[in-house]
Amino acid sequence: MTLLSVNLNKIAVLRNSRGGDEPSMIRAAQTCIEAGCGGITVHPRPDQRHVRPDDVRALAALLRGRVEYNIEGNPFAGARGTYPGLIELAREVKPTQVTLVPDSDSQITSDHGFDPQDQRDLDKLRPLVFKLRELGCRVSVFVDAGSSAFENLAAIGVQRIEIYTGPYAHAFAEGDAHGMLELCAETARRAQQAGLAVNAGHDLSQANLGAFHAAIPGLAEVSIGHALIGEALYEGLANTVRNYLQILR
Template identity: 80%
Template sequence: MTLLSVNLNKIAVLRNSRGGNEPDIARAAATCIEAGCGGITVHPRPDLRHVRPNDVRLLASILRGRVEYNIEGNPFAPPRGEYPGLIALAREVRPTQVTLVPDSDGQITSDHGFELAQDAERLRPVVDQLRQLGCRVSLFVDPGATGFEHAVALGVQRAEIYTGPYAHAFAEGDAKEQLELCVETARRAQQAGLAVNAGHDLSQANLGTLRVAIPGLAEVSIGHALIGEALYEGLANTVRNYLQILR
């Protein structure tokens, strides 16, 4: 079964908007785990707009030995204030997986992936360090990406397909072209020897179609829609609904 990793960034956004500790990100993680999710995802950024380094450390102490821990981020973003850098955080908490994303402060959310042939040499020392820490390494890639042999040569183990365009097309009522692009990208990655993850704007409405279309989909990382739906359905119930779709 495809693993569901719940992204808790939006919990941190709500907390940060008011200050203090509510909603409690640790309690949210525990609720998701008790409901059956297989992983927790966070994406700390240098500007501290949502999940912060201390959240990353706290969650590591809660999750270890229970579910997978996936930390996303830009490995080339330098340390700033409380943010020590992605590699430094990974060295501290030793997550199960680190998903490398080429985002910047100016982006509201991640909206594009790496160019594998172009970025390979720049990524090589990053991947080497993460593998030495015992982390599985995944690269965020666009639908339609090619050059997965470059990722394999670096020691990368997974590719996460950016599903934002698919989700947008689904909402507009015609996802056929974008779905086929995701399927073909997954096929290329798998043929090169990578496992395939998917994430961004996935929801209860569009997840089932994607899951059926991509055999062997290893993991989906879902946050924005899941937390939004949980406002109406409750967090535990929403996680269980996603797990039922993945079954």
Template identity: 75%
Template sequence: MTLLSVNLNKIAVLRNSRGGSEPSIAKAAHTCIDAGCGGITVHPRPDMRHVTPADVRVIAGLLRGRVEYNIEGNPFAAARGAYPGLLELAREVRPTQVTLVPDGDGQITSDHGFDLTADIETLRPVVAAFRELGCRVSVFVNAGGAGFAEARAIGVERVELYTGPYAEAFEQGDARRELAAFADTAQRAQQAGLAVNAGHDLSQANLGTFKSAIPGLAEVSIGHALIGEALYDGLSRTVRAYLDILS
């Protein structure tokens, strides 16, 4: 079964909009785990607009031995203020997986992946550093990308497909062309020895169709839609609904 990793960034956004400690990101993590999710995802950024380094540490303490911990981020973003950098955070908390994403402060959300062909030498020492910590390394990529064998050779174990274009096409009523591109990309990555994750704008409406098109899909990381849907149906119920789709 495809693992569901719940991204808790939006819980932190809501908390930060008011200040204080509510809603509790720790309670949200407990709730998702109790509902059956297989992982928790966070994406700390240097500007700390949502999940903070303190959140990363708190969640690490409550996840030990329970579910997987996936930390996303830009490995090339320098330390700033209370943000120590992605590698240092990983060194502190030793997540199950790090997902390398080429985002910057100017982006509202992640909107593209690495080009494994062009970026392979830049990524090589970064991947090695995370592997030395015992982290599984996944790299955020676009559909249609290449360089999967080269990525596997430097220690990358997974790629995460940026599914924003698929979600947009699905909402517009015809995602067949995008699905074909994602299926082809996933197959080529798997043939190179990489497992395939996916994430960005996946929802209850579009997840089943996507999963059916990607045999062997290892993991989906879902936050924005899941937290939005949970406002109406409750967090536990919404997590279980996603698990039903994935099963």
């Protein structure tokens, strides 16, 4: 079964809007785990707009030995203030998986992936992937639907890709998702042929997940946050997680 990893960034956004410790990242993670999710995802940024380094550490202590822990981030963003950098955070907490994303402070959210044909990025990623693998972390790279040359990622030690599903979700909402769904499926096939497992995430929801899941045989993991947390306002967090798990079954 495809693993559901719940992204808790939006819990942190709500907490930070008021200050203090509520809503609790730990309680949210615990609720998701008890509802049956297979993983927790966070995406700490240098500007600390939502998840903070201390959240990353606290969640690591809660999750260890229970569910997978996926930390997303820009591997090229250096330390800033109390943010030590993605690689250093991974060294501290040793998550199950690190997902490398080329985001920046100017992006409200991640809106594109790495290009597996960009030799400059590949050369910069190679030593970082090596460090993460040495720490025992599985390494995934965020890519756009339609990407190719995945053997280049495999050659530097990457083990998975995560398909950026924002354009698919937009097309689904517009009522014409067939083309984007085919593009995502072909991207997954190319990655799998290169020996990489396939994850997916961004704007997946209860409405569009079923069609996506059916179109991608062997889909290893979906990371879902924004829609899941929004739906949980009406349905409750535990019930919403169970709804997603039912779709994936």
